Amino acid sequence: MIATKNITFSYGKEASFAFPDISCSDGDTMLITGGSGKGKTTLLHLLGGLLRPQAGEILVNNTDIGILSEKKLDHFRGKNIGLVLQQSYFIASLSVLENVELASWLASGKQRTEKAKLLLQHLDLENHVHKLPSQLSIGQQQRVSIARALINEPKVLLADEPTSSLDDENAFKVADLLDNLAKEYRSALVIVTHDSRLKQRFTNQITLS
Amino acid sequence: MITKLAWKNTWFKPLNTTLSIILLTASVAIITVLILLQKQFEEKFSSNADGIDLVLGAQGSPLQLILSSVYQVDAPTGNIDYQEAKKWMMNPFVKTAIPLAFGDNYHGFKIVGTTTGYMEKYAAKVVSGKAFDKDFEVVVGSEVAKKLNLKTGDKFFGSHGDAEEGEVHEEHAYHIVGVLSETGKVIDNLILSNIQSVWAMHDSHEHGEAEMHDHEGHDHNHEGHEHDHDHAEADHHHDAVVISEEGKEITAVLLKFRNKMGIVTWPRMIPQNTKMQAASPAIEINRLFTLFGVGLQALQYLAYGIMLISGISIFIALYNTLKERKYEFALLRVNGATRFQLLYLVVIESLILCVLGYLSGTIVGRVALLFISGSSEEEFKMTFNPFEFVWEKEGFLFLLTIFVGVLAAVIPAVKAYKLNISKTLANA
Numbered sequence: 233m234i235a236t237k238n239i240t241f242s243y244g245k246e247a248s249f250a251f252p253d254i255s256c257s258d259g260d261t262m263l264i265t266g267g268s269g270k271g272k273t274t275l276l277h278l279l280g281g282l283l284r285p286q287a288g289e290i291l292v293n294n295t296d297i298g299i300l301s302e303k304k305l306d307h308f309r310g311k312n313i314g315l316v317l318q319q320s321y322f323i324a325s326l327s328v329l330e331n332v333e334l335a336s337w338l339a340s341g342k343q344r345t346e347k348a349k350l351l352l353q354h355l356d357l358e359n360h361v362h363k364l365p366s367q368l369s370i371g372q373q374q375r376v377s378i379a380r381a382l383i384n385e386p387k388v389l390l391a392d393e394p395t396s397s398l399d400d401e402n403a404f405k406v407a408d409l410l411d412n413l414a415k416e417y418r419s420a421l422v423i424v425t426h427d428s429r430l431k432q433r434f435t436n437q438i439t440l441s
Numbered sequence: 442m443i444t445k446l447a448w449k450n451t452w453f454k455p456l457n458t459t460l461s462i463i464l465l466t467a468s469v470a471i472i473t474v475l476i477l478l479q480k481q482f483e484e485k486f487s488s489n490a491d492g493i494d495l496v497l498g499a500q501g502s503p504l505q506l507i508l509s510s511v512y513q514v515d516a517p518t519g520n521i522d523y524q525e526a527k528k529w530m531m532n533p534f535v536k537t538a539i540p541l542a543f544g545d546n547y548h549g550f551k552i553v554g555t556t557t558g559y560m561e562k563y564a565a566k567v568v569s570g571k572a573f574d575k576d577f578e579v580v581v582g583s584e585v586a587k588k589l590n591l592k593t594g595d596k597f598f599g600s601h602g603d604a605e606e607g608e609v610h611e612e613h614a615y616h617i618v619g620v621l622s623e624t625g626k627v628i629d630n631l632i633l634s635n636i637q638s639v640w641a642m643h644d645s646h647e648h649g650e651a652e653m654h655d656h657e658g659h660d661h662n663h664e665g666h667e668h669d670h671d672h673a674e675a676d677h678h679h680d681a682v683v684i685s686e687e688g689k690e691i692t693a694v695l696l697k698f699r700n701k702m703g704i705v706t707w708p709r710m711i712p713q714n715t716k717m718q719a720a721s722p723a724i725e726i727n728r729l730f731t732l733f734g735v736g737l738q739a740l741q742y743l744a745y746g747i748m749l750i751s752g753i754s755i756f757i758a759l760y761n762t763l764k765e766r767k768y769e770f771a772l773l774r775v776n777g778a779t780r781f782q783l784l785y786l787v788v789i790e791s792l793i794l795c796v797l798g799y800l801s802g803t804i805v806g807r808v809a810l811l812f813i814s815g816s817s818e819e820e821f822k823m824t825f826n827p828f829e830f831v832w833e834k835e836g837f838l839f840l841l842t843i844f845v846g847v848l849a850a851v852i853p854a855v856k857a858y859k860l861n862i863s864k865t866l867a868n869a
Contacts, residue, residue: 273867282775282863303779310777317866321768323446325453337442338777380776392866 233257234279234388234420239288241274251275251288254438256420258387261411264424265431266440273392275440276424280390281309293387310339314381314419316410318393320373322365328352329361332380339384351379355409371402378409382417389419395427407433443782447789457758461794462801464751469802469842471744474809475737476834481825483730486512489626490722492562494704497526498693500712503720504729510541510693511722513551513627514821517543520690521717523636529711534703535696537562542691544639545599545610550585552599552615552632554639554691560621562695563628569593570619576638580619584629584822593617599642610642630822640689751798752845755791759853763787770857771865780858787854788847795846799839 235255242248249271256262266272277283278290281297289296292312300308322331332348352361355375360368365376374394381389391410395403407430414421423430431437451458490511498506499519508515523540530538539562542554553559557572565582570593573580581591591597596614600607615634623629696719698704704721711719770783807827814825 277863277867280775282866306774306777306779309775315775321772323450323769323772324766325449326446330449334442334446334773335776338773338782343442 233293234422235291236279237289237291239278239285239290241271241278241283241285243274247271249274251278251440252438254422256388256422256436258418258420259415261414261421261423261434261436263430263434263437264422264440265426265437267426270440272424272426272440276390276392276422279388279422280313280315281305307339310335311384312387314384314386314389316374316377316381316389316391316394318396320365320370320377322373322376324364324366326364327362328357328365328368328376331365331376332383335380336383344383348379348383351383352376355379370397371406374398374406375409378406378413382413382419385417386419389414389417389421391421391423391425393425393427394423395425395430400429403427403429404433443786444789447786447793450786450790451793454758454762457762458794461751461755461758462798464747464754465795465798465842466802466805468744468747468751469799469838470806470809471740471747472838473803473806473835474813475741475744476831476838477806477810477827477829478813478825479737480831480834481829485626485823486726486729490726492697493695493722494698494701495696495707495719495721496693497521497529497696497711497717497719500716500718503718504725506693506718506720507722507725509543510695511627513553513631514823517692518718520692521694523689523691524687525715526691526694526717529707529717530694530696532703534698534700534707536699537697539695540636540691541693541695542636542639544642545601546605546607547585547597547599547615547632548589549605550582550589550630550632552579552634552639554634554636556635559633559695560628563624563626565621565624565626565628567619568622570617572619573634573638574618576635576641577613577615578618578638579615579632579634580621581617582621582629582631582633583623585632586620591617591620593619613642627822636691748842748845752849755794755846755849756852759787759791759850760856763853763856767860767865770860771862774860774862775866783857783860784854787857788850791846791850792843795842799842803835 233256236251236253238250238253240248240250247269251271254262254264264272264275274283278285279292281290281292281300285298288298290298292308295308295312297305297308322328323334326334329345329348329352332352333343333345336342336344336348349358349361352358355378357372357375357379360372360376365373368376378394389410394410395406398406410421410423411434413419423434425431490507493511496506496510498510498517499521501518505515506518509517526540529535530540537558539556539558540554541559543551544554545552560567560572560580567580568583570580581589585591595617597617598609598611598614600609615632615638621628621633696703707719708721711717773783773786774780810825810827814827818824
């Protein structure tokens, strides 16, 4: 589960944000919406431990990630937080399977090949495991990045505009997939989006203003 | 895993990788060849000159005298009067004096008239047969025996001078009475006889001038000595002839001193009092190396220049890909990689190139030396061993290569280390 308390962040003097408290328990889904420049991505990066808040607490599984040392935070992030980004990035020189394996190795020091294969199979990618990521379609790449985010069974699954580059059919597919997988793996799912299709799909919403 | 990732990344850009490796290979290969050549060259030169303090010979270039009489690579400076040389050879300062008389060759291998002292000097033992004793008896060096397939009991005719195509001395056959052990020195490529044989050969050579234009047997081969058997037999009476030393000439004398004063004073004293000169192999070879050194140094600078360029090429390759790979790096961080692991990744990628470049350079350099050895053997009867390792210098070269790799990786690695993941991903 993930919860925040009074977090603030600012980029220099011009842009400073005070975010509303959020709380999302295991298996639940929360949607964070809001217009451009309202700090959606900033909040997501704060929740993911990519940025540190200026004040306030971010509790992931009761650990305040704002005060962890750099190295511990890297480790914690790898182990407990899964991130699905708007655009999928991969290690271009590694195959789909190796990309997923790498995520498990970085988090735990073990290459869980079998688990990675099962997960990819689960996401209908069993025929593509040995291809390079660049050989897949956008939708398939999106699913690979979901598999990579889930390989370590994170406590929190964060998704940044996961559907913005997808058509309606695929957008709902991905939304369902994330929702189901988060329940299956008992992860708290936080989606940041301005996609109105998702606003209809998920009820638990917070709007940044 | 990071190393595996680095390896995969290396081959994901095969052209960049190949370019960097080729450049490194070129520079490492050149330096390796230079290291091996220089070491083996100096070893060969100094081992052959061991125990020779001065060389007495005809006036002319002292370097030429040393090259011809000690290393058998150049033409002799001329001849000296044996009786005059003998006066100096008998000097109490002199410990040993080995006279040399060049005359003929057999298939390009020099036939040298000398004493058995020459064999002793190079520690060459007679492995089959016996040492030369009578006129026209010869012993052959191990390399000569191997190359020309000669053995004790064989007979052959020499060709005049040091050119293989020289006139053939048909009136006297040389008779092989012994084969020498392998020494790795010049003696392996020589055919040795006593000095009288050389004189006798050229005495009759002068008498028989008219016959010399007979082309039969000009390019005679191994079978050549068989059919001339009785001819050679008929010449046996020459063995008994005592040749007067009066007016006879030799080519050079290798001197070793008992009293080191001689080494210092004779090079000045001899040209003042005689028509001869005395040259020191140590000094002349030093001069030769200094001359060589300029060329070797230039090549060395060239090789280091190429290494610098390869370092720059690695740097550019890493730096350029950093831009497109910053998302990869951010992603690795998101997945739990530490800053240090990214730094390590970039450095390892550079080091992979360097190690590969070094290994292939070492191999290519040795293959090149193999070819050099082949051609130098044909021309100078000098071989080089490409399988020798000069650990000290090659180890230094390895460290230098690694250093170049680390240096090339510093800036890209620090950039990867300092990468702001949030900014990178937000601007995507």
